[in-house]
Amino acid sequence: MTTPSAARVVADERLARIALSRLTEPGDTRMAALVSRHGAVWVHAQLAAEFDPAGMRSDVAARLGSMDPQRDLATAERLGIRFVIPGDAEWPRPIDDLLVAPPVQERGGPPLGLWVKGPLRLDQVGRAVAVVGSRSATTYGADVASELGAGLARAGHTVVSGAAFGIDQAAHRGALAVDGPTMAVLACGVDRAYPLAHKTLLDHLAGTGAVVSELAPGCSPTRLRFLARNRLIAALTRGTVVVEAALRSGALNTANWASRLNRPLMGVPGPITSAPSQGVHQLIRSGAAMLVTAADEVLEVVGGAGEYLLEPKRGADGARDRLTQRQRQVLDAVPVERAASAPSIARTAAIALLDVQASLLKLQTKGLVEPVGHGWRLAAAARSSSRE
């Protein structure tokens, strides 16, 4: 720590926000409210004025005095990192919804600013989708996240996640695999590789997409910062998809934020025997999340009105679908196992015998029934589909 000096007067909104963000933890609702009402310059001036030379009164003022946001900014710029604040063209407007969303454990509010590394502009994430989930993902979950990431990115939606192990990583990689846009939001400085094993991934993201954080370069991750980070993932996106989340997974915190922000929340189901799917199943059971099974179902939810309308899924047309009404009635009356005589089939179908005989011959040419002795029975193809 440097020796406290007289608090600098910071006249610039950007520099004031940098200093204030270093003073408080992310998601400090009081600070967010103050800055939103009075601007960072005013708040900074108020807090800095409390400085007293004996160091008895205000640690806050002392800390403000020891900061050099100008230098922070210069250092960041050298690292290719920019600091985006409200009013900048690049400021992502949807994130301001955090001003009105109810806080979680007194944490909330928009960030004082966002440190960004990478060519992807934050104001272009209006169609972004969050894909989040457990670090301890199964291969099933990772495959699904990767497929979703690829499908969403291919449709032009930015895939937003947290660059963690498991689902996060798989979602980013899915988007990268199709050269699609993807963005990581971190709980530490964007110059830090956390987890270290994801250094290459993060470099790649910073090279083609964006790495974002409300924490200044150099800051370390803490649990509280992960929780605060989750609100940004929810707020930066049009909707959040939870792929796998155990009952106490942090992904459920992101899900909670999506709900508080009135953003659509979606969940991918999995085996009920799989612990990492339990949290997702509970979100769906409680009605908080909609069940989704593919990227196109996510697009239907987050797309513009009428942009992605899905036909309800149905099985492939069977031979049965291409029959006339009468042929179907006759087919339905042919016993599943034994053969039956045409008159018996006619009675079961309640159709005249001559018509039944004509239909049976048609059905035979289609390979659906076969003659046996004096009767008819279902051919193997029809048998397998007739019982359910």
Add this chain to the structure above:
Amino acid sequence: MTTPSAARVVADERLARIALSRLTEPGDTRMAALVSRHGAVWVHAQLAAEFDPAGMRSDVAARLGSMDPQRDLATAERLGIRFVIPGDAEWPRPIDDLLVAPPVQERGGPPLGLWVKGPLRLDQVGRAVAVVGSRSATTYGADVASELGAGLARAGHTVVSGAAFGIDQAAHRGALAVDGPTMAVLACGVDRAYPLAHKTLLDHLAGTGAVVSELAPGCSPTRLRFLARNRLIAALTRGTVVVEAALRSGALNTANWASRLNRPLMGVPGPITSAPSQGVHQLIRSGAAMLVTAADEVLEVVGGAGEYLLEPKRGADGARDRLTQRQRQVLDAVPVERAASAPSIARTAAIALLDVQASLLKLQTKGLVEPVGHGWRLAAAARSSSRE
């Protein structure tokens, strides 16, 4: 076929119902409505009166004339099969809901009667639950169905299914494994073993539970009869659980009947990559079915009001849950990877240094933090749970 003789006068409601059930296919809504309004004796008399000796006018009357319901009943009794009709003490009242449920493809209505083999009484199935699904089940689906069957039967609920391969079989076996009540509803006579490979299962069910059908002994299964049978499974039960169902599975027909009967419909999710789960996922997506993951969740739905109230699932309490509020705040401020000094942690947590130091020592005794040089870092136990 015997030679048509003068139509017998059938004065007995039970015998008239047997004759009429042989005349029409199950689920004939016109017949069900007529019999429900006028009684089977009257309907039988009207149809039999159309008999003309030249056989020119009415095949119906001729067929009625050739029937011998008295003999049918005697034969059935010798096989240990009873015929239950409305008015009998054993008649399952919930099935009468079929009178008002909208028909599917002109099929519907209550059965004219139910042939029953086995000690389980139909009037004791008020708390029954249907567990249905694909014949081509996965091992996952079969395991789940079996677990559900066992769980429901253990709680005293009769498990109702169709004795088919796959999910049906697994559900029955689950109930049998705990010596619980279970009932099969067939699309053929209850004296028939269909599928033949399930002869032992059906014998077992008839020995300890019940095998039920609206088709007279000896009747063969047809596709139409399977569809009609499905409405009985839905109507006999308080709710229907679909475990696995491909997009065109017959289990979806049973599901449809449950919805038409205003019975709760539930679905067990599975991997989105598994075709036999697609139909279930669609039921949940459309809002038709509620997602369930265990027998107790089914019981909560089908049980009496307040009988089975579940606590929402939550993960096991971690060490974190047993901390004081202050200790948690301090723990959340300790960096995830590197060590930090106590003053730095105090600033992050916004708590006085003395209190932080006291908390750190407490957290150390709990194995959550450890001293490193002049600082503190998270212990391995806390590290793994702090990032999400």
